[in-house]
Amino acid sequence: MTNMLIAGCGDVGTALGLRLAADGCRVWALRRDIDRLPEHFVPIRADLADRATLGSLPREIDVVYYTAAAGQAGDDAYRRTYVTGITHLLDALRTAGARPRRLFYASSTGVYGQDRGEWVDECSATVPRRFSGRQLLEGEAAARAGRLPVTVVRFAGIYGPGRDALIRRVRRGVPCAAEPPCYTNRIHRDDCAGVLRHLLGLARPQRCYVAVDDQPAPLREVVDWLADRLSVPRPPLAVAVRDGRGKRCSNGRLRASGYDFLFPGYRDGYDSVLRVDEGG
Ligand SMILES: NC(=O)c1ccc[n+]([C@@H]2O[C@H](COP(=O)([O-])OP(=O)(O)OC[C@H]3O[C@@H](n4cnc5c(N)ncnc54)[C@H](OP(=O)(O)O)[C@@H]3O)[C@@H](O)[C@H]2O)c1
Numbered sequence: 001m002t003n004m005l006i007a008g009c010g011d012v013g014t015a016l017g018l019r020l021a022a023d024g025c026r027v028w029a030l031r032r033d034i035d036r037l038p039e040h041f042v043p044i045r046a047d048l049a050d051r052a053t054l055g056s057l058p059r060e061i062d063v064v065y066y067t068a069a070a071g072q073a074g075d076d077a078y079r080r081t082y083v084t085g086i087t088h089l090l091d092a093l094r095t096a097g098a099r100p101r102r103l104f105y106a107s108s109t110g111v112y113g114q115d116r117g118e119w120v121d122e123c124s125a126t127v128p129r130r131f132s133g134r135q136l137l138e139g140e141a142a143a144r145a146g147r148l149p150v151t152v153v154r155f156a157g158i159y160g161p162g163r164d165a166l167i168r169r170v171r172r173g174v175p176c177a178a179e180p181p182c183y184t185n186r187i188h189r190d191d192c193a194g195v196l197r198h199l200l201g202l203a204r205p206q207r208c209y210v211a212v213d214d215q216p217a218p219l220r221e222v223v224d225w226l227a228d229r230l231s232v233p234r235p236p237l238a239v240a241v242r243d244g245r246g247k248r249c250s251n252g253r254l255r256a257s258g259y260d261f262l263f264p265g266y267r268d269g270y271d272s273v274l275r276v277d278e279g280g
Contacts, residue, residue, distance in 0.1 A: 001024065001025065001026050002024075002025045002026070002062050002063065003025070003026045003028065003058065003060045003061050003062045003063075004017070004020050004025045004026065004027050004028065004061070004062065004063050004064075004065065005028045005030065005044075005057070005058075005061045005063070005064045005065070005100070006027060006028070006029050006030065006041075006065045006067060007030045007048060007064065007065065007066050007067070007068060007085075007089050008030065008031060008048065008066060008067045008068020008069060008081075008085070009029035009030060009031050009037060009041070009067065010031065010067065010068075010069060011158075011160070011162075011163070011189055012067050012106065012155075012158065012189060012192045012193055012196075013029065013031075013065065013067040014029075014037065014038065014041075015189055015190060015192070015193035016065060016067070016192075016193040016196050016197060017029055017038070017041055018038065018193075019193055019194070019197050020197065021038075021040055021041070023197075026042065027040075027041045027042065028041070028042045028044055028058060028061065029041040029042065029043055029044065030044040030045075030046050030048070031044075031045075031046075031068075032045065032046070032047050044056075044057070048068055048080075048081070048084070048085030048086075048088055048089055049080040049081070049084055049085055049088070050088075051088045051091065051092065054088055054089065054091075054092035055092070056096075057092050057093055057095075057096040057098060058096065058098070059096050059097045059098050060098070061093065061098045061100050062100055062101055063100055063101060063102050063103075063104070063200060064089070064093070064100045064102070064103045064104070064148075065103075065104045065106070065196060066085075066086055066089065066103065066104065066105045066106060066143065067106045067196075068081050068082075068085050069081065070082065070132075073132075074131075075131045075135065078131060078132055078135035078136070079135050079138075082107075082135050082136050082138070082139030082142075083135060083138045083139045083142050086105065086139055086142050086143050086146075087142050087145075090103075090142075090143075090145075090146035090148070093146075094146075100148055101148075101149065102148065102149045102150070102151060102200075102205070103143060103146065103148045103149070103150045103151070104150075104151050104152075104153060104196055104199065104200075105139065105140060105143040105150060105151070105152045105153070106153055106155060106192075106196075107136045107137075107139065107140050107152050107153065107154045107155070108132070108133065108136050108154055108155055108156075109154050109155065109156045109185060109210060109212065109247075109249050110128060110130060110132050110133035110136060111126045111128050111133045111136055111137045111140070111154060112124060112125075112126060112127075112128070112133070112247055112249070113125075113126075113127040113128050113129040113133065114247040115129065115244040115245060115246060115247065116244075116245050116247075117181070117183050117245035117246060117247065117248065118247055118248065119247070119248045119249075119250050120210070120247050120248070120249055120250065121210055121249070121250040121252060121253065122154075122206075122208045122209065122210055122253055140152045150207065151199060151205045151206065151207060151208070151209065152207065152208045152209070153195060153196065153199065153208075153209050153211050154208065154209065154210050154211060154249075155187055155192055155211045155212070156184075156185035156186050156187050156210075156211070156212040156213075156249055157184065157185065157186040157187070158186070158187060158188075158189055158192055159186055159187075159188060159189070159269065159270070159273065160188050160189030160190060160269075160273060161189065161273060161276055163189060163273075164273060164277075166222070166223070166226065167226060167230070167270070167273070167274070169223075169235075170223055170226045170227050170230060170232065170235060171230060171232055173232070173233065173235045173236065174235055175235055175236045175237065175238035176219060176220055176223045176235050176236075176237070176238055177219075177220065177237065177238045177239065177240040177241075178218075178220040178237055179240060180240060180243060180244075180245050181218035181220065181221075181245060182218055182219050182220075182240070182244060182245055182246045183216050183217065183218055183219075183245060183246035183247060183248050184216065184217065184218070184219045184222065184246060185212045185213075185216045185246075185247070185248065185249040186212065186213060186266060186269070187211055187212050187213050188213070188262065188263040188269040188272075188273075190262050190263070191211075191213065191261055191262050191263055191269075192211065194259070194261075194262060195209070195211045195254065195259055198257070198258070198259045199257070202257060202258075205257075206253065206257075209253055209254050209257070210249050210250060210251060210253065210254065211251065211254060212249040212250075212251050213251065213261055213263060213264055213265055213266065213269070214251065214255075214261065214264045214265055215264070215265035215266055216246075216247075216248035216249060217266060218246075219246075222266055223235055225266070225267060225270075226270060229270065229271065229274065230274070
């Protein structure tokens with residue numbers, strides 16, 4: 001039986017773990033609050049930021065997924081989660097005598113600072129504009145320092161069941177600028193899990209994948225579509241507070257690897273979220 005460790009097993013990690021368990025894998029799930037894990041995962045209660053709590057990791061781990069997310073904003077919280085946490089985990093795995101064949105590290109498209117609407121992919125320059133992207137980039141480097149084969153997966157904004165911030169914003173009628181068009185990128189939670197599972201099945205996964213759907217779109221376009229779908233008035237126009245146009249993230253490499261999206265665009269994805277809300 002293949003032994004999977006999901007470190008930071010939250011929304012994406014749990015969706016992934018359920019798929020891996022259905023494939024016949026044993027899923028070891030690490031987080032601080034293990035009461036929120038499905039019953040058939042093997043729970044590991046530990047704090048990635050506290051090396052002393054990582055004393056009893058199983059030796060038989062074959063593959064590691066690192067999907068921890070900082071629960072709060074701020075440089076220190078991000079550093080603890082994305083840099084210190086992975087460093088501690090790799091050290092603890094070494095101490096346990098574990099020799100996983102691959103580590104998948106969940107990162108973010110926030111590592112790209114491009115802001116003029118240009119396309120970015122795995123080969124684009126990474127000059128983050130914010131502290132969060134800088135810490136994630138350091139986290140990617142810390143993951144690679146462990147001398148395991150590493151695949152970094154850079155997710156765009158994740159939405160899905162219960163992750164409905166934009167829907168609530170549209171319902172509240174929060175004003176949104178139309179000019180200049182500001183591109184946004186996203187991926188449904190179930191595709192995050194699907195991508196991580198898909199990459200495991202590749203004979204030679206590459207070092208990095210950008211994981212976004214097929215449809216980067218200006219925020220105003222998404223907001224208008226959601227308002228129409230919800231049958232509420234389109235939110236008022238706002239004056240743009242900055243001149244940035246965002247970036248468009250390409251999933252070309254992921255697509256070429258054979259991944260087939262459950263939700264290739266925001267319309268399908270949000271429609272499914274709303275149908276669940278509507279009980280349909
Ligand atoms: N949100 C987005 O739009 C977005 C965009 C790009 C990339 N990502 C990345 O996608 C990945 C998956 O995110 P998600 O949506 O699944 O996040 P999530 O639902 O918040 O899950 C994160 C998990 O990490 C655990 N965790 C956090 N700090 C920990 C610590 N010190 N020790 C042990 N466990 C810890 C949390 O559990 P406990 O609190 O119980 O410990 C939680 O279960 C993350 O790497 C995230 O950074 C997210």
